[in-house]
Amino acid sequence: MSYKEVELKDYEYVLSVIENDKERVFFKDDVNEDYSHDELGGIKKMPDIVVQVLSTEEVSKIMKYAYENNIPVTPRGSGTGLVGAAVPLEGGIVIDLSKMNKILELDEENLTLTLEPGVLLMEISKYVEEHELFYPPDPGEKSATIGGNINTNAGGMRAVKYGVTRDYIRGLEVVLPNGEVVNLGGKVVKNSSGYSLKDLIIGSEGTLGIVTKAILRLLPLPKKAVSLLIPFNTLEDAIETVPKIIKSKSIPTAIEFMQREAILAAEEFLGKSFPDKSSDAYLLLTFDGNSTEEIEKNYENVANICLEAGALDVLISDTEERQESIWSARGCFLEAIKALTTEMDEVDVVVPRNLIGKFVTFTHELEKEKNIRIKSFGHAGDGNLHIYILRDDLDEENWNKKLTEIMQIMYDKAKELQGQVSGEHGIGFAKKGYLKQSLPNECIGIMRGIKYSFDPKNILNPGKVCE
Amino acid sequence: MSYKEVELKDYEYVLSVIENDKERVFFKDDVNEDYSHDELGGIKKMPDIVVQVLSTEEVSKIMKYAYENNIPVTPRGSGTGLVGAAVPLEGGIVIDLSKMNKILELDEENLTLTLEPGVLLMEISKYVEEHELFYPPDPGEKSATIGGNINTNAGGMRAVKYGVTRDYIRGLEVVLPNGEVVNLGGKVVKNSSGYSLKDLIIGSEGTLGIVTKAILRLLPLPKKAVSLLIPFNTLEDAIETVPKIIKSKSIPTAIEFMQREAILAAEEFLGKSFPDKSSDAYLLLTFDGNSTEEIEKNYENVANICLEAGALDVLISDTEERQESIWSARGCFLEAIKALTTEMDEVDVVVPRNLIGKFVTFTHELEKEKNIRIKSFGHAGDGNLHIYILRDDLDEENWNKKLTEIMQIMYDKAKELQGQVSGEHGIGFAKKGYLKQSLPNECIGIMRGIKYSFDPKNILNPGKVCE
Numbered sequence: 033m034s035y036k037e038v039e040l041k042d043y044e045y046v047l048s049v050i051e052n053d054k055e056r057v058f059f060k061d062d063v064n065e066d067y068s069h070d071e072l073g074g075i076k077k078m079p080d081i082v083v084q085v086l087s088t089e090e091v092s093k094i095m096k097y098a099y100e101n102n103i104p105v106t107p108r109g110s111g112t113g114l115v116g117a118a119v120p121l122e123g124g125i126v127i128d129l130s131k132m133n134k135i136l137e138l139d140e141e142n143l144t145l146t147l148e149p150g151v152l153l154m155e156i157s158k159y160v161e162e163h164e165l166f167y168p169p170d171p172g173e174k175s176a177t178i179g180g181n182i183n184t185n186a187g188g189m190r191a192v193k194y195g196v197t198r199d200y201i202r203g204l205e206v207v208l209p210n211g212e213v214v215n216l217g218g219k220v221v222k223n224s225s226g227y228s229l230k231d232l233i234i235g236s237e238g239t240l241g242i243v244t245k246a247i248l249r250l251l252p253l254p255k256k257a258v259s260l261l262i263p264f265n266t267l268e269d270a271i272e273t274v275p276k277i278i279k280s281k282s283i284p285t286a287i288e289f290m291q292r293e294a295i296l297a298a299e300e301f302l303g304k305s306f307p308d309k310s311s312d313a314y315l316l317l318t319f320d321g322n323s324t325e326e327i328e329k330n331y332e333n334v335a336n337i338c339l340e341a342g343a344l345d346v347l348i349s350d351t352e353e354r355q356e357s358i359w360s361a362r363g364c365f366l367e368a369i370k371a372l373t374t375e376m377d378e379v380d381v382v383v384p385r386n387l388i389g390k391f392v393t394f395t396h397e398l399e400k401e402k403n404i405r406i407k408s409f410g411h412a413g414d415g416n417l418h419i420y421i422l423r424d425d426l427d428e429e430n431w432n433k434k435l436t437e438i439m440q441i442m443y444d445k446a447k448e449l450q451g452q453v454s455g456e457h458g459i460g461f462a463k464k465g466y467l468k469q470s471l472p473n474e475c476i477g478i479m480r481g482i483k484y485s486f487d488p489k490n491i492l493n494p495g496k497v498c499e
Numbered sequence: 500m501s502y503k504e505v506e507l508k509d510y511e512y513v514l515s516v517i518e519n520d521k522e523r524v525f526f527k528d529d530v531n532e533d534y535s536h537d538e539l540g541g542i543k544k545m546p547d548i549v550v551q552v553l554s555t556e557e558v559s560k561i562m563k564y565a566y567e568n569n570i571p572v573t574p575r576g577s578g579t580g581l582v583g584a585a586v587p588l589e590g591g592i593v594i595d596l597s598k599m600n601k602i603l604e605l606d607e608e609n610l611t612l613t614l615e616p617g618v619l620l621m622e623i624s625k626y627v628e629e630h631e632l633f634y635p636p637d638p639g640e641k642s643a644t645i646g647g648n649i650n651t652n653a654g655g656m657r658a659v660k661y662g663v664t665r666d667y668i669r670g671l672e673v674v675l676p677n678g679e680v681v682n683l684g685g686k687v688v689k690n691s692s693g694y695s696l697k698d699l700i701i702g703s704e705g706t707l708g709i710v711t712k713a714i715l716r717l718l719p720l721p722k723k724a725v726s727l728l729i730p731f732n733t734l735e736d737a738i739e740t741v742p743k744i745i746k747s748k749s750i751p752t753a754i755e756f757m758q759r760e761a762i763l764a765a766e767e768f769l770g771k772s773f774p775d776k777s778s779d780a781y782l783l784l785t786f787d788g789n790s791t792e793e794i795e796k797n798y799e800n801v802a803n804i805c806l807e808a809g810a811l812d813v814l815i816s817d818t819e820e821r822q823e824s825i826w827s828a829r830g831c832f833l834e835a836i837k838a839l840t841t842e843m844d845e846v847d848v849v850v851p852r853n854l855i856g857k858f859v860t861f862t863h864e865l866e867k868e869k870n871i872r873i874k875s876f877g878h879a880g881d882g883n884l885h886i887y888i889l890r891d892d893l894d895e896e897n898w899n900k901k902l903t904e905i906m907q908i909m910y911d912k913a914k915e916l917q918g919q920v921s922g923e924h925g926i927g928f929a930k931k932g933y934l935k936q937s938l939p940n941e942c943i944g945i946m947r948g949i950k951y952s953f954d955p956k957n958i959l960n961p962g963k964v965c966e
Contacts, residue, residue: 141745185690185691187689214942220917220919221659221881223919224702225920225934227964228699229942231665232694232699232949235690279607326789329790382687382690415687416687450685452692455687455691458691459692459693472679475683481951482694482948484948485945486948
């Protein structure tokens, strides 16, 4: 991997591609420091050039130039990632797609939404709901771009009932590492036409191609939603209830778990009060459907299961305001926990959902044993945990040592429970070692072969995922 | 591509792997002719060895031997394919997986079913429904194996509401071309751990690896289902109604279209009478849900839309018997049409669902213009057409000439309408040329690179998909 040194003439070429709009391209010292890291910030590297693109054509031309000249390129959305996938490890060009943020077409006859990759999740839900339509994936980070969500195959809260981002991508326009533009899939509902390159791009963290357009599958908007906030004595009690709910065949839209500490942090972060914080642990469930009666049967059934399993109460929220107050707290847990400490790192493992209780108990024991704060919240209904290890006042050396040790123990445990390294945050740079441990060598070898098929010069987002 | 000639000692090795069970391995002249072709039968080639495997270990050992000795291997399920994917173009070994047909585990806490690849679709639905669970993919060919369905990413009738096979595969055990066994995915609901090799295997038609175990995602079984049979004056009238239904936000489980001729053929084939055949064209819809009220609102809404759009009547089937009589006719259209003629070939294109009317009208004009019988039926709700061109009494030369010409015209039209070559039957050998025309060279090149990453010696199912 030896790349060309980026020079002034490269900057000048990029500038010419974007019609000499100096507001959209930055060179060396003029690059904002934000472009050197993502949300978690543990890995940093400054790019030589940042270009804020406005069209597929711009992406294609820059990519073609970079390919011919052997300059590494890293695509970037809002930078809300947590594993360093958008960090330009080798310098070179960062293509910032956040200004390619137009919604292009709502097709109500095909129930699709065509949009550019920089559209934010919060904008999508707002837009489609105005048309009584629904884009189910619902990750906590609403200021993430759809391009970023596609590249991590983000799952979010509603995966229990509705699945993940992959399930809602009908088609993609992609700029390949050599600058060629290809369309994968389309508005079609079914497709068996060769290997699914679309499904390879989904979750590939910007290493195989740059998504410049996406066709999303929409559903009719459910007319009613009800949330249940259910306090338990302990988190273990709460989580052990989840497989019973799944088994009951009354499938909620979402099943989240949370602890008082995260709730208090969220209250402080938002400056808003949460409806209940008398208990140590909560399940938060949503049910949706087209009529109150349809939902009622389901949630009454589940409420009874919870009460039999030791729930202290069942608080029903059927107004939008009340639901908003609960879910906005849930949505800011990451930021709220971040505000509690000096630095943190995360584990985003996913295990079969009947084993999530085992994993949570295990992290609690680890917290005591290793004498370090570990906070978790996450998707109890789909087995995807978000676990944060807090640095607090540890010095650099001790922090690195302890963090490495604890992360290794957790990933080993996840593997033992037939889990996977990442449920939705991806591998990026930070989790490469754990991915390698978790998969057979053959799979890593095949992944590298795939990367080579797309990008023989290894110029697109090098150093990530399987390299 | 020069492969080793298969000799007696190769047969003897395979025999030793399966513990000298001579009932399960066949050599040269003892191989049944059925193994030389699939359901449509247009492409034929005899294998040198057929082995009916019973375990992953057997598959792995045979594959490893074949890899080391450069012998081509073609995996096969029930042989219900239509594009020659299971035909051993280069001879060698056919691994018949139809006896690996055990259901291994129903996990009600994770809502998964783990099974071997030879389990038939009809067995899966029977088994899970006894446990009030539901495996939504519902292709017409119920004697297909789940392994075959995974390898074509079959869609079936319920794709309108529930999606396709891909959406219900949580994990796969796969024997790679070099004989190594790997597990992709698992029981986990979310997964962002490197490139999705699982999604590459799905739809790869036995060219990248041999599926030896699958973990399916199940849903709770809907408690009620109602079918509507809706006669129209013309097929165009019927199909033009579909985008209006989709737009109405009352999403049916299935929307099929059918013509009187197919119905009459099905009646004759089954020896059973169909509830109505007074009209030329029909839509057949299903709605499912957990209560009569929940379904009623939806289907009344859709019935009104159809009547406004010119439907002659709406026949409601809410008993199991009556639904069975309609759907069993729908299920045998392929065989029934096959019985009408001497030979036929098929087109399985998929177009955006608001353009299916255009495509059907186009084939009707083509039928007249080219003076050849063309029969179609299919999935109006998801844009996937099954179109059959009948040879009748054409001689070999004229048939080949006419067929080639008509197929080319149809695939060109599909491309013009932003469609894809195959909705669910795959590419296999028969559609390779059309796939190549429909995709940019870059995509074909990448697919070949992927094939090489999995199978550098090109011994697994050579000559298919993108080669």
